[in-house]
């Protein structure tokens with residue numbers, strides 16, 4: 001097989017497998033091994049700016065949920081499987097507690113400045 | 114090279130690349146059995162470390178029927194060590210022979226659980242312990258204040274020198290209080306941990322500890338049966354909450370504690386250790402045997418409303434089902450008889 005075709009194929013595959021795009025005001029928080037992780041490290045809190053987005057990305061082979069019953073912002077993103085992600089825009093300053101309803105040990109605090 | 118050939122090659126390489134990825138993932142999952150190994154230590158809070166005298170006191174309290182209003186029901190009436198620390202009933206029977214709404218879970222390995230009760234409403238064994246004593250349905254005993262003819266538990270215990278001494282030894286200077294009662298019971302419960310089962314011996318390298326059917330069942334458990342998505346790790350639980358589609362869906366479960374839709378009818382994933390000893394099964398005692406439990410999962414649950422997306426029809430063969438049951442039986446630990454304490458009478 002033509003070498004260029006081979007390289008092109010690998011590139012397309014790579015793009016297909018790792019197609020998560022990063023935006024400037026978007027933070028990616030992974031749901032991994034029943035913890036919240038940022039850049040591969042477990043986190044229990046994160047500080048962001050008003051208007052920023054957090055993309056919660058499930059990397060475990062089972063479903064996760066994301067919800068908050070905080071006064072500042074309440075939401076329930078349902079449950080989603082490995083590879084899928086859901087976003088939340090934090091549009092008011094303050095703190096929001098984020099949890100996974102399925103696994104209560106998955107808990108983090110978002111501080112919005 | 115024609116465009117169609119290029120497209121074909123691209124597709125083939127992609128398929129090849131992706132299948133390699135999948136194969137590596139699958140083999141990693143199948144060989145990672147270390148996650149089932151016993152943790153090095155029993156988790157315990159720093160303000161209530163386990164000591165001999167605390168265990169001894171907790172054991173006395175656990176087996177003492179005077180902890181109930183009727184002086185007739187002890188923790189061990191429902192959490193009976195001869196019945197896998199449960200009661201063999203579909204749902205518990207409490208004060209005044211009242212049939213309660215939920216089944217009695219084993220207290221085996223509760224030390225490893227971050228949340229207690231079927232709905233996880235207690236955050237520790239200490240917080241859990243006083244619940245059943247005061248609950249009108251369970252033991253119906255006031256702890257702190259004597260009411261009319263009914264002497265409070267603290268008064269009852271304080272009248273006995275045997276208990277006064279035992280509390281002083283376990284918690285010097287702290288007295289007989291709600292706090293020390295709860296702490297002592299929790300300390301005892303933390304020592305009720307599973308013993309090595311054939312499965313444990315097998316993961317430690319004893320090749321013939323498990324029979325062939327159980328070994329095949331372990332493969333089904335981790336593979337086609339998908340059980341491991343929720344029953345995972347040393348204690349065979351993700352400590353999570355799921356609605357697995359039981360027939361009687363009247364109990365709100367975890368939803369009463371956290372108002373999130375997926376929690377309607379969701380209950381805590383129970384441990385599977387010693388599970389062969391604790392029939393009937395589920396929070397409502399819906400199933401009498403492990404065979405019935407496996408049939409439930411094979412069908413993908415009965416009630417589909419708000420069903421966990423991790424529960425799907427499995428299409429297991431008859432042999433796969435019986436292998437799975439054999440595997441569950443291989444989680445029964447070596448017998449670990451317990452001696453009853455002699456309770457203070459003065």
Ligand SMILES: [Cu+2]
Nearest residue numbers: 064065100103
């Ligand atoms: Cu989760």
